[in-house]
């Protein structure tokens with residue numbers, strides 16, 4: 055295991071990007087921080103800059119306006135890092151697939167700049183906070199196998 | 201000596217959940233102009249609706265904004281009910297009122313928490329969100345989901361709320377009184393909050409009217425507008441409640457309005473639960489005749505307006521949405537100018553802006569030649585190319 059991957063296993067710092075979400079996924083992500091769900095017990099915390107983050111939590115459909123910016127945010131993150139695609143929108147553009155202002159889905163957008171990106175999908179519209187915690191824990195387990 | 205600069209905020213920044221882009225024009229520490237650039241979140245919902253049947257549209261408009269996911273479908277179904285001249289059963293009117301007021305409670309508590317967070321009062325953030333959870337729980341028991349309720353349906357409601365659940369809702373909102381008292385007192389008595397919020401982000405009643413502000417943004421400036429009273433829908437004319445206004449015109453006023461509105465919401469829910477009678481919840485609408493209709497609902501952020509036109513087929517030919525943030529955001533022009541940079545965050549947040557419902561397509565015009573760089577034909581071309589791509593893949 056490379057030293058950088060070893061260091062990733064604990065205390066994941068999360069940077070949250072809204073790539074054109076309806077806000078529901080975002081308030082559920084915020085709810086993770088609050089006393090009921092309290093994701094900090096896993097050492098996770100939301101940070102204000104992608105340069106400090108290990109996890110990129112993306113919600114939303116990835117509109118055309120967002121696409122290049124999302125790629126830029128991803129490129130700013132130190133590698134290796136994990137992408138958490140939260141919600142039906144971020145997984146596969148959900149109900150908005152046929153709308154005219156869609157870019158590529160989040161995974162395609164990120165794989166266009168880094169084909170080896172690690173992407174975790176959390177289905178649901180919006181996923182319950184419990185599902186997001188489960189995904190984060192699975193992600194940590196996965197990192198241990200690298 | 202004056203020192204003018206432009207500060208760019210966004211599109212991704214830790215202040216707001218959503219992507220938006222502000223340019224603050226500052227002279228030293230003082231803001232002299234603001235420029236808001238939107239459309240990062242534009243998803244083309246109005247156009248998308250034209251491809252859905254009347255019954256499918258509520259699920260799309262629910263996702264206009266996740267925090268107003270009871271208000272938007274309700275405004276839409278009211279517009280369609282106006283076209284079809286439907287008489288909605290009384291029980292359904294009460295059910296709609298209950299879900300909408302629960303939504304207002306959770307949204308206002310959410311705002312109080314976020315406002316505390318912006319001011320560096322993370323304790324307020326944690327407390328407010330802690331007491332918001334029981335509301336989310338009853339919403340989940342009553343509608344099946346914490347946030348996307350799928351409650352309104354053309355002609356009535358999709359799901360009934362059982363007596364047992366009604367009792368549970370009654371109990372939970374009753375228990376909210378104490379934490380609300382605590383939060384309200386914390387805001388009203390705290391000298392630091394007074395110093396941070398009073399006289400900050402002044403939006404005069406004249407400016408509020410000139411910009412067409414709605415909801416708590418206008419009521420915090422002493423303008424008593426509220427669709428629930430001015431053009432009653434659902435069961436709002438059957439219960440007793442007051443429109444809350446505050447005189448301060450500042451951020452403090454807006455905070456007070458939101459906190460006091462929580463009490464009104466509890467009052468409304470309790471009366472609804474007391475008055476609701478067993479009965480039908482769906483008027484069973486068979487078809488939508490040609491025509492046009494409007495629906496107005498007081499969402500937590502202000503009036504949301506939906507316009508629907510039908511040509512007698514099973515899909516709307518035009519659906520227009522005007523969300524409250526769309527008219528509230530331009531008030532930044534009045535409230536931010538003359539502020540210190542440090543006060544801008546809370547002034548912007550005081551409107552409780554929600555960008556997902558506001559985003560519009562912009563027209564880009566070349567300043568020299570006056571030619572539209574991005575025209576309707578381009579959109580059609582893009583759309584056709586997409587179909588083509590999908591067909592081939």
Ligand code: SF4
Nearest residue numbers: 076079141142143179
């Ligand atoms: S997945 Fe659902 S809840 Fe999440 S942003 Fe998309 S529409 Fe909203």
